[in-house]
Amino acid sequence: MTAPTPSPGPSPAPVTPPPALTEVESHGVDRIPDAERTATPFDLFRLAFGGANTFSTCVLGAFPILFGLSFWQGLAATLLGVVVGALILCPMAVFGPVNGTNNAVSSSAHLGVHGRIVGSFLSLLTAVAFFSISVWSSGDALVGGAHRLFGLPRGDLTYAVAYALFAALVLAVCVYGFRFMLFVNKIAVTSATVLFLVGAIAFAGDFDASYAGVFTDSADAATRSLFWPSFIGAALIVLSNPVSFGAFLGDWSRYIPADTPRRRVIGAAFLSQLATLLPFLFGLGTASIIAARAPEYVDPAAPDFVGGLLAISPGWFFLPVCLLALIGGMSTGTTSLYGTGLDFSSVFPRLSRVRATVLVGLVSIGFIFVGRFALDLVQSISTFATMIITCTTPWMVVMMLGFLTRRGWYDPEALQVFNRRQRGGRYWFAHGWNWRGMTAWWVSALLGVLFTNIPGQFVGPLGDLANGVDIGLPLSLAVAAVLYLTLLRLFPEPRAVYGPEGARLARTVDVPVRPITGPGAEGEERSEEGPEEGALSDPSATLPA
Numbered sequence: 001m002t003a004p005t006p007s008p009g010p011s012p013a014p015v016t017p018p019p020a021l022t023e024v025e026s027h028g029v030d031r032i033p034d035a036e037r038t039a040t041p042f043d044l045f046r047l048a049f050g051g052a053n054t055f056s057t058c059v060l061g062a063f064p065i066l067f068g069l070s071f072w073q074g075l076a077a078t079l080l081g082v083v084v085g086a087l088i089l090c091p092m093a094v095f096g097p098v099n100g101t102n103n104a105v106s107s108s109a110h111l112g113v114h115g116r117i118v119g120s121f122l123s124l125l126t127a128v129a130f131f132s133i134s135v136w137s138s139g140d141a142l143v144g145g146a147h148r149l150f151g152l153p154r155g156d157l158t159y160a161v162a163y164a165l166f167a168a169l170v171l172a173v174c175v176y177g178f179r180f181m182l183f184v185n186k187i188a189v190t191s192a193t194v195l196f197l198v199g200a201i202a203f204a205g206d207f208d209a210s211y212a213g214v215f216t217d218s219a220d221a222a223t224r225s226l227f228w229p230s231f232i233g234a235a236l237i238v239l240s241n242p243v244s245f246g247a248f249l250g251d252w253s254r255y256i257p258a259d260t261p262r263r264r265v266i267g268a269a270f271l272s273q274l275a276t277l278l279p280f281l282f283g284l285g286t287a288s289i290i291a292a293r294a295p296e297y298v299d300p301a302a303p304d305f306v307g308g309l310l311a312i313s314p315g316w317f318f319l320p321v322c323l324l325a326l327i328g329g330m331s332t333g334t335t336s337l338y339g340t341g342l343d344f345s346s347v348f349p350r351l352s353r354v355r356a357t358v359l360v361g362l363v364s365i366g367f368i369f370v371g372r373f374a375l376d377l378v379q380s381i382s383t384f385a386t387m388i389i390t391c392t393t394p395w396m397v398v399m400m401l402g403f404l405t406r407r408g409w410y411d412p413e414a415l416q417v418f419n420r421r422q423r424g425g426r427y428w429f430a431h432g433w434n435w436r437g438m439t440a441w442w443v444s445a446l447l448g449v450l451f452t453n454i455p456g457q458f459v460g461p462l463g464d465l466a467n468g469v470d471i472g473l474p475l476s477l478a479v480a481a482v483l484y485l486t487l488l489r490l491f492p493e494p495r496a497v498y499g500p501e502g503a504r505l506a507r508t509v510d511v512p513v514r515p516i517t518g519p520g521a522e523g524e525e526r527s528e529e530g531p532e533e534g535a536l537s538d539p540s541a542t543l544p545a
Contacts, residue, residue: 029419031100031412032254039255041268043182044093047252048245048272050185051335053192053279054328055141055306056133060241061283062290062305064234066298068226070213071288077231078280081238086273088393088477089242089249091400093269094262096253099410103250103399105419109410109497110402111441113418113425114432118441120347122392123247128364129385130244131170131336135368138329139163140306145322148310156373163368166326170333171361175354181334182252188331195324196282202317203286211288229468233454236473238280240389242273246396251338262408279328286312337361383457390452390472394444394480398437401484405506409499417516424514426497436491440484448476 064074095106104119111118139162146152173184215227253265283305290308291298297308313321337360344356414425418432427434452472453463460472485505492507502508 029101029105030416033100034258037097037100037255037257039182039252041256041260041264044249044253044256044265045268045272045275046185046189047182047335048249048269049275050189050192050331051245052241052273052276052332053189053196054134054138054332055279055325056130056137056329056332057241057276057279058283058286058309059133059137059305060237061280062287062298062303063237064284065211065213065287065291066300066303066305067230067234068214068223068300069230069234070215071209071211071284073213073215073231074234074284074288075281077235078238078277078284081235081240082242082273082277082280084235085239085242086270088239088396089246089273090266090270091403092246092396093249093253093265094403094408095399096250097256097258097260097262097265098408099250099412099415100254100258101250101412101415102254103247105415106250106410107395107399107437108415108418108427109406110398110434110437112429112432112434112438113423113427115434115438116418117347118395118438119247120344122388122395124344124360125388126244126247126392127336127360128367129388131167131333131364132368132371133385134329134332134336135163135167135170135365136372137306138325138333139166141310141325142166142322144306144310145318145325148315148318149322159372160369163372164365166329167333167361167365167368170330170337171358171365173330173334174338174357174361181338184334185331188327192324192328192331193278195320195327196278198320199282199286199317199324202314202320203289203312206289206293206312207285208288208292211292213291226468229453229470232470236389236454236470237386239473240385241276241280243389243393243396244385245269245273245335246392248335248338337364383454386454387449387452387458390448390476391445393473394448394476395441397444397477397480398440398484401481401505402437405485405488405504406498407501407504409501411497411499414516417518420519422516422518424518425516426494426513428514429493434493436487436493437484440480440487443483444476444480447479448472451475 061078064077065071069077092103095103099106104116104123107119108116139159143152143154143158143162147154152158173180214223215230249269253269256265286309287298287305289312290305294308294311297304297311310318310321337357344360348356411426414427417423417425417427423432429435449472450460450462451465451470452458452460453466453468453470463470463472488506492509493503494511494513495502495508496513498506498508
C-alpha cells in the first residue's frame with residue numbers, strides 16, 4: 001500500500017466576497033479556506049513590487065556609487081543583483097497557494113514541526129531591518145523636504161516625531177490586515193511609479209552617464225585591486241532586496257486559489273522584482289549626480305543619500321520627494337511588518353495576529369529610535385541586511401529543493417501541528433526537528449557569514465581568502481544545495497512525507513510516523529515521545545508494501 005493523499009476536507013464552498021477594507025483580518029497562519037482565496041497573481045505582483053517601489057530601494061540603489069563604481073559599472077552590478085535575486089526568490093511564491101499558509105509554516109515539512117521557528121526568526125530580523133530602512137529613509141526625506149519647503153527645523157525632536165508618526169501609520173495598516181494592505185499598495189504602485197518618472201524628468205538635465213567613479217585608468221594599483229570586491233559587494237546589496245521577500249511571499253500568495261497555474265504565480269513574483277529596476281535606477285542615477293555635484297554626501301565614511309538628493313533637487317521637486325517618501329515608505333513598512341506579526345502569533349499562541357503585530361511593531365520602533373539616536377546604526381544597516389540575507393538564502397534553498405523532492409505534495413493538517421500545540425504527524429521527524437534540513441541550513445549560513453566581505457563594513461574571519469571578493473552568499477547557496485541533497489540520499493526520510501507519487505532525487509525509508517495527538521486531534525490521547533522519526537504508526541500514513 002502507498003500513503004494515501006490526505007483528505008482535502010469538505011467540498012469547496014462557493015467563493016465568498018472579500019471582507020470590507022475596514023474589517024480587521026481574523027486569520028492567523030491557519031490555512032486560508034478555499035472560499036476566501038480571492039487574490040490573483042497580479043495582486044501578488046502589486047504587493048511585491050509595491051513593497052520595493054520605494055524610497056528605501058533608491059537608497060540601496062545608490063550603493064554602487066558609494067562603493068566607487070562608475071554609472072555603467074553600477075548599472076551592470078544592479079542588473080546582476082536584481083535578476084539573480086529575482087530568480088532565487090520567485091519559486092518561494094508557490095508555497096502559499098499550495099498550502100494556504102505562510103512560508104515559515106510550510107517550512108515545517110523540511111525543517112520539522114519545531115524547526116519552522118527558524119523561518120519565523122529570520123522573517124523577524126528581516127522585517128526589523130527593512131522596516132527600519134523604510135522609516136529612516138522616508139522620515140529623513142519628509143523632514144528634509146519640509147525644511148526646504150516650509151522652514152521646519154531639523155532637530156532630533158523633529159526627526160523623532162516624524163519617525164513615530166510614520167511608524168504608527170504603518171502599524172495601523174498592518175493591524176487591519178491583508179485587504180487594507182493590498183488597497184494601500186494598489187495606490188502606492190501607481191503613485192510611486194508616476195513620482196519616479198517625474199523625478200527622471202527633474203534630474204534629466206543634470207544626469208551624465210559618463211560618471212567615471214574611482215576605478216579609472218589613472219587610479220593607483222591599490223585602488224584598482226578593489227574593483228571586483230566593490231562590484232560584487234554592490235551586486236550583493238542589490239540582490240538582498242529581492243531575496244528579502246523570500247520569507248514573506250507566502251503571507252500574500254496564500255490568498256491565491258490552489259488551482260492557479262504555478263507558472264503564473266512564479267512569473268508574478270519574478271516580474272515584480274524586475275519592475276524594481278525603476279527605483280534602483282533612480283537611486284543609481286541620482287547618486288551619480290550627487291557624486292559629481294555634491295560629493296560630500298557620498299563620502300563612504302558618512303554617506304547621506306537623502307540629504308544629497310535634496311541638495312541637488314530643483315525646488316519644485318521637494319513636494320514630490322515628500323510624497324514619494326510617504327507613499328513608498330508605507331509600502332515597504334507594511335509588507336515587512338505584516339508577515340512577521342502574522343507569524344509571531346503562531347509562535348506565541350496567546351497572542352492574536354493583531355496583538356502580535358502591535359508587539360513586533362513596538363519592538364521595531366524601539367530598534368529604530370535606538371539605532372538612529374543612540375547607537376548610530378543607520379550607516380551599518382546595509383551590513384545588517386546583507387548578513388540576514390546570507391542566513392536566509394540557504395533556508396530558501398532547503399525549501400525549494402524540498403518542494404522539488406516532494407513533487408509539490410504537502411499534508412496541510414500536519415503543517416499546522418506546531419500552531420495547534422499538537423505532536424506527531426508526518427513532519428514530526430525527531431522530536432519535532434528534521435536534522436537534515438536544519439544541518440544544511442546552519443552549516444551553509446555559517447560558512448556564508450565566515451566568507452562575507454563587505455568593503456569598509458564587515459569582513460568575516462575567512463573573508464579575505466578570495467582576494468577580497470565577497471563569496472559568502474554564492475558559497476552558502478552551493479553548500480546548502482549540495483549538503484541537503486546529500487543528506488536526503490544518505491539518511492532517507494520516511495516514505496509517508498512524500499505522498500502518493502514518491503520522492504524525486506531522494507531516497508525513502510519505510511518507517512511509520514507518529515499520529516497527531518494533543519488539542520483538537522481526532523480520537524487521540526497524548527502519548528509519550530517516540531524514537532527517531534516516530535515509532536507509532538499514523539493511521540493516515542500507512543507504509544508501502
